[in-house]
Amino acid sequence: SAVISQKPSRDICQRGTSLTIQCQVDSQVTMMFWYRQQPGQSLTLIATANQGSEATYESGFVIDKFPISRPNLTFSTLTVSNMSPEDSSIYLCSAHRGPGNTIYFGEGSWLTVV
């Protein structure tokens, strides 16, 4: 199994500011992903965090708003930029070691923008 840790677990932020969420996996993984879960909704994929290159974003998500880094095979960050109350969500990181392997999720980072 893979253990995925996220920091912070929750935060309250002022609108207009930015917050960086960290995702640390306890072993090397092939792929890492970022999801958003808005209140009362299901999870939506934001982007694939590519190691050593720019992230691949899903429709409706852009790099300027959600810059992502992945400097190595165990770590990634997601920044939520210029936050508004609509960005209040749980942000989740997931990872796996290759096709057919289990896909694990972190516990999420609960962000409230006031």
Next chain:
Amino acid sequence: DAKTTQPPSMDCAEGRAANLPCNHSTISGNEYVYWYRQIHSQGPQYIIHGLKNNETNEMASLIITEDRKSSTLILPHATLRDTAVYYCIVSDAGGTSYGKLTFGQGTILTVHP
């Protein structure tokens, strides 16, 4: 859009088996069926996954029909702690698409005493 259809809610008595159905009639030959659950505001917890054979682990059993168009997740002896939202997801088995999960609304399973 999610590629699966699940009932929005189900009830189960504690100690009984919980059978959660999922329809994935458009599944392709290289797509896995994954099951996750999410207990209030926690990260999704992996339960089980399979390609075409039935699978069993310490948490649950996964029964996939021969045509692979539907599956059933079985929790053999449900407890109150199994109350959660259960997600059935199909995921491309290969290439860079593997791991990109499309979550539907899931099934809210309520286990009652």
